Amino acid sequence: MSESSSEFLRRLPKAELHLHLEGTVTPETLVELSERHPAGRLTLEQARALYRYADFTGFLLAFKAITERLLSADDYELITWRMAQTLAAQGVAHAEVYVSVGVVYYWRRIEFEPLFAGMERARLRAEREFGISILWIFDAVRHFGVEEAARVFRKAAEMRREHPSIVGIGIGGDERRTGAEPFRELFAEARDAGLRLTAHAGETVGPEGIWGALNIGAERIGHGLSAEHDAELMEVLAERQVPVEICVTSNVRTGSCPSLSEHPVRRYFDSGLMITLNSDDPTLFGSDLLGEYGVVEQEFQFTQEQLRELAANSVEASFLLPERKVAMLRAIEDAAHE
Numbered sequence: 186m187s188e189s190s191s192e193f194l195r196r197l198p199k200a201e202l203h204l205h206l207e208g209t210v211t212p213e214t215l216v217e218l219s220e221r222h223p224a225g226r227l228t229l230e231q232a233r234a235l236y237r238y239a240d241f242t243g244f245l246l247a248f249k250a251i252t253e254r255l256l257s258a259d260d261y262e263l264i265t266w267r268m269a270q271t272l273a274a275q276g277v278a279h280a281e282v283y284v285s286v287g288v289v290y291y292w293r294r295i296e297f298e299p300l301f302a303g304m305e306r307a308r309l310r311a312e313r314e315f316g317i318s319i320l321w322i323f324d325a326v327r328h329f330g331v332e333e334a335a336r337v338f339r340k341a342a343e344m345r346r347e348h349p350s351i352v353g354i355g356i357g358g359d360e361r362r363t364g365a366e367p368f369r370e371l372f373a374e375a376r377d378a379g380l381r382l383t384a385h386a387g388e389t390v391g392p393e394g395i396w397g398a399l400n401i402g403a404e405r406i407g408h409g410l411s412a413e414h415d416a417e418l419m420e421v422l423a424e425r426q427v428p429v430e431i432c433v434t435s436n437v438r439t440g441s442c443p444s445l446s447e448h449p450v451r452r453y454f455d456s457g458l459m460i461t462l463n464s465d466d467p468t469l470f471g472s473d474l475l476g477e478y479g480v481v482e483q484e485f486q487f488t489q490e491q492l493r494e495l496a497a498n499s500v501e502a503s504f505l506l507p508e509r510k511v512a513m514l515r516a517i518e519d520a521a522h523e
């Protein structure tokens with residue numbers, strides 16, 4: 186008897202490239218964290234209520250409520266470890282994880298470096314125990330402005346010398362308030378420091394947001410949902426094989442995409458775009474990476490061969506070193522032929 190599709194998908198080595206550390210915290214863990222710091226104490230019911238938001242703004246508020254309760258290296262170690270356990274259980278072999286350093290600086294005015302030590306402890310333990318690799322992307326909040334982003338990116342450049350697990354930078358936050366253009370010089374400076382460049386773009390605004398991200402040198406586009414409204418942009422993305430980090434469930438849950446059936450994931454794939462599947466903020470959206478593979482298989486009729494191709498895309502689009510990429514691609518081939 187042949188194995189079920191969900192077993193195949195779990196066994197398939199996958200990389201998760203668009204995942205926010207803060208968006209992996211469950212309501213239960215949030216309560217546990219809140220008990221460590223009495224000022225922000227929450228009941229489980231209050232925590233669950235935070236996860237029931239109605240729109241993109243409500244989602245950003247929930248994200249803020251979680252981040253406000255991450256105060257110590259131990260807190261970051263706990264959430265990183267639990268994230269790694271969940272990833273390993275889904276057959277994720279590699280993850281590139283956004284951490285909202287911009288929020289730590291802007292809302293809390295505390296240093297990030299001591300907190301990072303906790304993340305690194307959990308990352309190294311996960312590597313040892315699960316064989317999973319994790320790289321960090323320091324994310325700035327675009328609507329906090331250029332000066333705030335500069336603090337985040339320069340900290341990434343400085344810390345990277347000692348911690349090569351810090352691989353890149355990104356801009357998240359509210360695109361409706363700030364496009365990519367103001368960050369042009371900072372992106373150039375980060376690239377010169379050896380950091381890889383990503384940007385959330387075209388999630389809540391039109392294709393101009395994606396052009397803006399490409400124009401300042403973004404190497405990967407987060408979401409890219411509105412690209413399909415611009416035929417020339419679609420051609421450029423396909424021709425240059427710019428990886429687009431697709432987050433289907435996230436787009437439907439935030440209302441950025443009106444319904445699942447309207448999501449462009451299938452059209453992007455058929456147009457030859459280099460797409461990857463991602464979970465974004467799994468506990469806020471009630472999905473995970475394995476679930477995303479299941480969604481495109483069931484709702485968009487991706488075949489096993491095409492799902493394997495998506496897994497291979499996730500490795501090729503990653504910021505891993507070539508040797509590790511080759512090994513993972515080989516493991517994906519083997520998984521397909523077992």
Ligand SMILES: [Zn+2]
Nearest residue numbers: 205385407465
């Ligand atoms: Zn995101």
